[in-house]
Amino acid sequence: MSRFVYKQSNSDHTLFFKRRKGLITCLIIYVDDMIITGDDKEEIAKLKGKLFLEFEMKDLGSLKYFLGIEVLRSKKGTFIFQRKYVLDLLTETGMIDCKPIDTPLMINHGLQIIEGGDSVDRKLYQRLVGKLIYLSHTRPDMAYAVGVVSRFMHKPQKQHLEAVYRILRYLKKAPGRGVLYEKHGHLDLHAFTDVDWGGDRDSRKSTSGYFTLVGGNLVSWKSKRQKVVAMSSAEAEFKGIGKGITEVLWLRKLVSALGYKPKKSCKLYCDNKAAI
Template identity: 70%
Template sequence: MKKFGYRQSNSDHTLFLKKEKEKITCLIIYVDDMIITGNDEEEIADLKGKLFQEFEMKDLGNLKYFLGIEVLRSKQGIFIHQRKYILDLLAETGMLGCKPAETSIVANHGLQILEGAKLTNKEEYQKIVGKLIYLAHTRPDIAYAVGVVSRFVHLPQVQHMTAVMGILRYLKGTSSTGIYFDKNDHLDLIAYTDADWAGDRDGRKSTSGYFTLVGGNLVTWRSKKQKVVALSSAEAEFRGP
């Protein structure tokens, strides 16, 4: 890709970019699957020709499915979701017929590691949580809940598995939820951030959360436990970004 005049992204080494004045072409690759996009149709056609000469490849046309992510497009915009991935996960865990939950995690859940509490199957817990982490790529609404249950993968107890099952029950009722990218005539950048104070009962650390919108569309989001203990709610908010 560098030979073709592309620059490797510093934030994601699988992403390659080429800019010509106001036109841009992007290629992102995962093992032997890749996506090519941009607003320079001539460069995209040229890049495909060069790649076909270098490798044995097949052009699958407009993007519809990529690594468990489904893509729907219209004249108004693009919608991405992981409905099939969710249904497969529910079937695998025996939760396909479960009763849906209204929220991904209860407020003031108070989850922590309790001394002497009954342990759950560690391998199964880690497997489900790992799949939930990947699912959060298109589901910002479960980012916080998944972040919480991820804290206990080293010593999962029954209460933690119950919380995981609660996330699955929430997904049962929201399997078609995803992210919509609308066609807007601006690229305004807006960011929101917040934090709780000492929400982690084990280490008394706070949890930060943020999301950013470009052109009115959600592009990044995160929920993460802070690295140090905040001594006040104001300090927790200050460290939030």
């Protein structure tokens, strides 16, 4: 790609881009699968020709399916989802005819490792949770629940596996849910953060959560347990804000490198006055 005068992004090393006459061409690669996009049709055609000379490749046309993620386009926008992946997972686990449920996790679930609790097949548990983690790429509604069950990979017990099957029942209710990207006429960056103070009963660590919007569209989200125990809700929320700011700065750097530098200050929202 360097030989083709493409620049490798410092923010994402799998992304290469080239600007020409006010237009841009981008290539993003994962192992041996790639997406080429941009508004420079002439350069896209040239890039394909050069890549065909270097590698044995197949042009699959307009993006419809990539690494288990399905893509639909309409006048309203672009919709990404993993319906086939969900149905395959439900079939594999024998849950295709299960009774659907409204929430992926019980409120105040209290999941923890119980001394002397019934153990379950660790390999089965790890495989199921691994599949759910990948599914979280298009399902922000599952991020927290999947983050919770992934804490018990080293020593799964009966109640943890039941929580995983609850998530599968939740998926049965709406297997085609995903994320819609619409055109809103701006590329402003916003982020929202929140924290569950001391929510992990085993370690009393807090769980940070954030999501970011670019141009009014959801582009990244995460729910992760903090590394140290916070002594107050203000401290926990403050650490959560730090994670959110890190993500905003990364996105700002990435979109700026692509030639779309934000025109306004990036806004980050938090509901804890002490932390603010």
